[in-house]
Ligand SMILES: *[C@@H]1O[C@H](CO)[C@@H](O)[C@H](O)[C@H]1NC(C)=O
Ligand SMILES: *[C@@H]1O[C@H](CO)[C@@H](O)[C@H](O)[C@H]1NC(C)=O
Ligand SMILES: *[C@@H]1O[C@H](CO)[C@@H](O)[C@H](O)[C@H]1NC(C)=O
């Protein structure tokens with residue numbers, strides 16, 4: 001009996017699958033040369049991020065983009081497996097990779113899926129279109145076996161892109177969404193839901209440890225590895241079930257409110273690099289930090305990193321501190337810029353913020369589908 005219990009414990013701990021992620025730089029310079037994207041950005045700036053052609057209903061996701069940095073990992077699709085590099089994104093719910101039939105320039109710089117080489121492939125002609133703040137993909141729905149580490153999702157719906165805008169030269173082939181099924185633009189069961197349904201993972205939970213360095217970041221599926229955080233996990237209920245979105249009490253600096261004065265919501269988003277907020281409030285924060293706009297970024301003297309006060313996000317009564325060393329970054333030319341970015345909506349008088357990788361590098365994050373909550377703890 002005791003022996004059986006022990007076996008059970010071993011099995012449980014073995015159920016956590018750890019996927020190594022790599023931090024990659026997304027060069028904006030390359031992107032800016034693409035007039036297609038520039039026109040596109042002008043057209044779509046400050047609009048909602050994801051537009052579904054399926055039911056032509058706009059989802060209320062603030063403008064998201066994959067610029068600056070991204071965390072990528074490997075998955076395979078098909079039998080025998082074809083490997084792709086994807087961004088693991090808690091802000092969206094669909095998986096897509098380029099089809100070998102894609103004729104956009106972006107597809108020539110990426111790995112493309114050759115469906116005739118896969119014996120488990122199932123074709124459909126159902127179209128999809130996903131619009132991001134930084135680009136757009138169009139293609140068709142398909143089904144195949146998908147592997148993440150040693151986890152296998154069979155007959156998994158995913159998108160094969162035939163046209164891509166804004167993804168040229170980006171260091172990943174596609175995107176793997178880890179948000180709730182409600183946000184699926186393909187209208188298909190997301191991979192995490194399918195893995196759970198097919199019994200590949202026992203606990204409907206996953207977690208991200210995002211490192212400052214190129215290597216060392218991890219996506220955990222099916223459980224949480226305590227080695228990646230310090231202290232305890234603070235659980236925060238979702239503000240709405242069906243989206244990785246939480247309530248924030250307020251945002252302050254030196255004890256003064258600088259945002260979210262009446263409470264607000266934030267998307268917890270591994271697919272966003274920076275911290276996004278409503279333009280008016282972010283402009284005020286840039287003023288308090290003392291930044292100067294130059295192109296799309298707001299710069300500050302690098303020496304001020306040691307002087308600037310921390311910015312505190314109070315969530316569920318707990319202070320999450322963001323020191324200047326975290327919210328000011330150095331770019332490739334050695335300039336220091338603010339990682340606060342405007343562009344989100346104030347929806348029904350309620351501010352929406354996006355807590356991206358800047359925040360998630362400091363705070364280890366757990367996504368609990370079973371209890372519809374997010375856990376945050378100091379990253380180890
Ligand atoms: C993905 O696979 C490639 C080649 O197979 C390997 O070089 C790379 O390190 C892998 N990336 C990650 C993040 O594991
Ligand atoms: C990161 O890991 C990859 C693959 O394991 C290795 O080739 C590369 O040198 C590492 N990079 C750094 C900066 O440590
Ligand atoms: C979203 O999906 C969850 C289950 O995954 C469900 O409980 C919730 O009601 C859905 N929300 C909306 C707005 O459809």
Ligand SMILES: *[C@@H]1O[C@H](CO)[C@@H](O)[C@H](O)[C@H]1NC(C)=O
Nearest residue numbers: 252253254255256312314319
């Ligand atoms: C949290 O931060 C606020 C604003 O800076 C401060 O007034 C409060 O004392 C802090 N609370 C804790 C528990 O540290």
